[in-house]
Amino acid sequence: MIKLADIDLNLLVVFDLLYQEQNTQRVALRLGITQPAVSHALKRLRLLLNDELFERTSQGLQPTPRASQLYPGFADALGKVNDTLNLHNDFNPALSSRTFHLNMTDIGEIVFLPRLLQHLSQVAPSVSLHTARSSHHALKYEMEEGQIDLAVGLIPQLGAGFYQQRLFEQRYVCLMRDNHPLAKGDFGLEEFRSAHHAVIVASGTGHGVVEEQLANAGIQRPVRLTLPHFAAIPYIVGSSDLVVTVTNKLAEATCERFGLTVREHPLAFPDIPINLFWHRRFHQDPGNRWLRGVIFSMFSE
Numbered sequence: 613m614i615k616l617a618d619i620d621l622n623l624l625v626v627f628d629l630l631y632q633e634q635n636t637q638r639v640a641l642r643l644g645i646t647q648p649a650v651s652h653a654l655k656r657l658r659l660l661l662n663d664e665l666f667e668r669t670s671q672g673l674q675p676t677p678r679a680s681q682l683y684p685g686f687a688d689a690l691g692k693v694n695d696t697l698n699l700h701n702d703f704n705p706a707l708s709s710r711t712f713h714l715n716m717t718d719i720g721e722i723v724f725l726p727r728l729l730q731h732l733s734q735v736a737p738s739v740s741l742h743t744a745r746s747s748h749h750a751l752k753y754e755m756e757e758g759q760i761d762l763a764v765g766l767i768p769q770l771g772a773g774f775y776q777q778r779l780f781e782q783r784y785v786c787l788m789r790d791n792h793p794l795a796k797g798d799f800g801l802e803e804f805r806s807a808h809h810a811v812i813v814a815s816g817t818g819h820g821v822v823e824e825q826l827a828n829a830g831i832q833r834p835v836r837l838t839l840p841h842f843a844a845i846p847y848i849v850g851s852s853d854l855v856v857t858v859t860n861k862l863a864e865a866t867c868e869r870f871g872l873t874v875r876e877h878p879l880a881f882p883d884i885p886i887n888l889f890w891h892r893r894f895h896q897d898p899g900n901r902w903l904r905g906v907i908f909s910m911f912s913e
Contacts, residue, residue, distance in 0.1 A: 625839065775892060
């Protein structure tokens with residue numbers, strides 16, 4: 613049995629052209645090699661396939677029955693290889709029905725998705741998005757395997773093997789209902805301490821810095837509600853006397869709709885860099901490149 617590993621595929625190219633041209637000189641011209649090189653390749657083919665393959669006649673080189681039997685399969689295989697090598701490495705969003713998987717927090721969903729989905733409905737109507745919130749360890753694996761295309765947020769564990777692009781920086785503010793007693797007037801540490809608070813403990817995100825900073829500063833305040841996520845906060849704060857520490861992006865996205873007031877936080881927190889991440893395996897993937905370009909153009913500051 614002849615194994616593919618034992619074959620120089622260039623010999624099949626010579627075979628294909630000899631079958632078409634029936635002349636070693638014309639084959640040599642098409643391949644840009646010498647006529648003796650074509651004859652040498654034919655000699656190797658004869659030994660490999662145990663057949664003369666082409667016989668000289670008054671009409672030129674004519675294929676043997678064995679060559680005629682082999683030609684359709686060889687021509688089809690070479691055509692498929694050529695087509696595969698010349699596949700267009702592009703992405704047409706208008707025609708694509710691809711589903712992209714994004715890792716982001718619920719803040720990210722509130723800030724990014726409304727505008728992003730509106731844009732996609734116009735330029736990529738059949739493209740779908742799937743969001744996920746993976747644990748620290750799972751996220752690296754899922755992005756390496758291509759299960760997650762892009763991740764957005766403060767994700768320090770995505771280091772080696774990942775590209776990242778800065779979108780913007782967030783800062784922390786206090787959010788409360790418009791007619792809250794602290795919505796106007798002074799709002800310093802004394803007022804902050806006296807207010808009733810909601811606290812978000814979002815595991816797997818960088819928002820734990822809030823409680824760490826407050827603890828380090830020795831600031832205590834009465835906590836009346838603890839939540840694992842941000843999505844419900846505008847509803848709760850809008851109908852209660854609770855004050856909550858959130859990012860300015862979440863506050864901006866919700867304050868008008870829910871009748872909320874934003875106050876500068878009395879404690880200085882470091883700004884939060886929000887980056888776009890992707891694994892280097894998919895750096896040249898046309899769809900990945902397109903979507904991260906869209907996100908960067910829409911949200912970078």
